[in-house]
Amino acid sequence: MSVKIGVLSDFAFRALKANKMRSILTMLGIIIGVAAVILMMSIGQGAQQQVMSRINRLGTNMLTIFPGAAGQFVRSGSVNTLTLDDVEAVHRLPGVQVAAPTVRSSQLVTCGNKTWTTSITGTTPEIVDISSLTLERGRFFGRSEVNGAATVAVIGQTVYTNLYTPGVNPVGTEIRIRGEAYRVIGLLQTVGASSGGSDQDDVVYIPVTTVQLRLLGTTDRSINMMQVQVAGQDQMESVQDAITSLLRKRHRLNDSQEDDFTIRNMAQLQSEAKNITGILTLFLAGVAAISLIVGGIGVMNIMLVSVTERTREIGVRMAIGASRQDILNQFLLEAVLLSLSGSFIGIIVGIAGSKIFSAFSGWSTVISFTSILIAVGFALLVGIFFGYYPARQAARLRPAEALSYE
Amino acid sequence: MGTVSRHDHPLVDCRGLTKVYPLSGVEVHALRGVDLRVERGEMVAVMGPSGSGKSTLMHIIGCMDTQTGGSYLLDGVDVSNVPEKELAAIRNKKLGFVFQxxxxxxxxxxxYNVELPLFYAGVTGSAAEEKARAALEQVGILHLADHLPNQMSGGQQQRVAIARAVVNDPLLILADEPTGALDTASSAEVMGVFQKMHEERGVTVIIITHEPHIAEFCRRKVTLRDGRIISDQPVANSASAGEEALQCRSKSAS
Known part of the structure; x- marks a missing residue:
């Protein structure tokens, strides 16, 4: 003869309605808690998504190889263990789609009477695939121009706007780098800022051989960086291992010597970034969950007051046939109803708060179904946990004593 | 006239009931050996000054408390061994309570107040409403069905309470000072309702009161003092509450 849940919820609902102000204030604790959990998780997940999309833009099937041992502070140009011949060799490895070298040199560029200091990047045509470059005008230089160390240049948008009057076609014109004339053969489309925040449009691409020969004046063919695009995500590890053993052999390193190069695996970087931002999200949600627990204590407080106030009512209910289980269920349900209705309002407040936050701060926020589920689930647990003790107090009352309670 | 049914056991059977409360180190003897048998269909007044143990006796008879010593059988069942959940069912189905x-x-x-015992019995919806309305009609206040307690007089509220007590067709109505908060006319009216329930439905009624006047509406009068029964006698020519209520009303009207 247990009372149906529908009847019990009616009892609970009536009791909450009888003390509207008190119920709303109690709910407020849960509302704030749930809203905070949703808001904080939306900020954390927004940050995660942003970091992930930036890493994805760099390409997750990308290996980047630098000269010098891992963790060693390398002054640019001071280590010359990586050469163009290494790039050629890596390119021939199975699983490697393309490999491109980079040699950087910061130089003053002039065009007519305008000057601009920029990063001159010496590379090969493979960089077009690796960096996903697209040309607005003209073309990129080809293999023969690399072999011949031709004085041709492809310029980025920032360089273009600083050296040319708007609307002028730069293709076919000449710019001077370190006093030598280079023919502009292409203009790149806008790329935007990199994950590090640097302007990726502030660049001039010229053949790698030209940089080495004319700007650096070296003949050792050493490079600053090699970028490798791997055929598939699943081959990242094996290709990385193959490159390591190939380069060790080429550099004649014996077993006791450390690598004189460093390979950065973008897939690894991605999973690490995911871990870190995941921890950030968890931390934010954890802090918000504390406010939900505080809200739960508020529920317990009010339920205890309610049980004391309604001692006679409990006695009457027992006299007319309520079992202890019925009383327990009724008061537990009141606490759960407070938490649930509080969390539904909290969801709305949390989502609105997240939209407002994103509008004002410019950060992107992500409302996920999971975060709502977690917030409501946790609020429900809080309601049951903090509602159980007062409900048990109510159920434990002895009917005769409860009836004569003043 | 209530008929005393021919069961082989009394409805209420108390033998040597004692009840001791520990009250801040001192033992309070509320009942000191009470023997009381009430047959089906009786209407009994339990009298006594405050502190005589009559409320304690009612709580034990009403399965809301257990005795310290002696035995109590309700409808032939020793309720001291019945689990709590079944005890709740007994209070719900066999007993009806009316409070001061x-x-x-x-x-x-x-x-809704009258429907409440039905909800605990698992009866809901239109079935519950029908039974509750019938009970309200019996106590003569069906027209107040949608009123809140604070919109009703004391006598009307007590009638709602009586309707709540009888809605599950109990064997026994237990009333603890049911007229204690009412004026004479309302008291007589409420007693009239008890008499009607007793006569028309044959329900057994035990009324606890300290007013000798109220006891006159019953058929039997049991008097308690200091936890013992000092007298147990039938009421000769018990008064008709309905007539007296009419007299009261006409007096106050004139």
Whole structure:
């Protein structure tokens, strides 16, 4: 003869309605808690998504190889263990789609009477695939121009706007780098800022051989960086291992010597970034969950007051046939109803708060179904946990004593 | 006239009941050996000054408390061994309680208050409403079904309480000072309702009161003092509450 849940919820609902102000204030604790959990998780997940999309833009099937041992502070140009011949060799490895070298040199560029200091990047045509470059005008230089160390240049948008009057076609014109004339053969489309925040449009691409020969004046063919695009995500590890053993052999390193190069695996970087931002999200949600627990204590407080106030009512209910289980269920349900209705309002407040936050701060926020589920689930647990003790107090009352309670 | 049914056991059978409360180190003897048998269909007044143990006796008879010593059989069942859940069912089905201060749910209508025992019995919806309306009609206040307790007089509220007590067709109505908060006319009216229940439905009624006048409406009068029964006698020519209520009303009208 247990009372149906529908009847019990009616009892609970009536009791909450009888003390509207008190119920709303109690709910407020849960509302704030749930809203905070949703808001904080939306900020954390927004940050995660942003970091992930930036890493994805760099390409997750990308290996980047630098000269010098891992963790060693390398002054640019001071280590010359990586050469163009290494790039050629890596390119021939199975699983490697393309490999491109980079040699950087910061130089003053002039065009007519305008000057601009920029990063001159010496590379090969493979960089077009690796960096996903697209040309607005003209073309990129080809293999023969690399072999011949031709004085041709492809310029980025920032360089273009600083050296040319708007609307002028730069293709076919000449710019001077370190006093030598280079023919502009292409203009790149806008790329935007990199994950590090640097302007990726502030660049001039010229053949790698030209940089080495004319700007650096070296003949050792050493490079600053090699970028490798791997055929598939699943081959990242094996290709990385193959490159390591190939380069060790080429550099004649014996077993006791450390690598004189460093390979950065973008897939690894991605999973690490995911871990870190995941921890950030968890931390934010954890802090918000504390406010939900505080809200739960508020529920317990009010339920205890309610049980004391309604001692006679409990006695009457027992006299007319309520079992202890019925009383327990009724008061537990009141606490759960407070938490649930509080969390539904909290969801709305949390989502609105997240939209407002994103509008004002410019950060992107992500409302996920999971975060709502977690917030409501946790609020429900809080309601049951903090509602159980007062409900048990109510159920434990002895009917005769409860009836004569003043 | 209530008929005393021919069961082989009395409805209420108390033998040597004692009840001791530990009260801040001192033992309070509320009952010191009470023998009381009430047959089906009786209407009994339990009298006594305050502190005589009559409320304690009612709580034990009403399965809301257990005795310290002696035995108590309700309808032939020793309730001291019955699990709590079944005890709740017994209170719900076999017993009906009426209290001095009505004890209605303040924010619920008369109808809802009367339906409450049905809800605990698992009866809901239109079945519950039908039974509750019938009970309200019997106590003569069906027209107040949608009123809240604070919109009703004391006598009306007590009638709602009586309707609540009888809605599950109990064997026994236990009333603890049911007229204690009412004026003479309302008291007589409420006693009239008890008499009607007793006569028309044959329900057994035990009324606890300290007013000798109220006891006159019953058929038997049991007097307690200091936890013992000092007298147990039938009421000769018990008064008709209905007539007296009419007299009261006409007096106050003139």
């Amino acid at each position: 201060r009505y004890n209605l749910l303040p924010r619920a209508t008369a109808l």
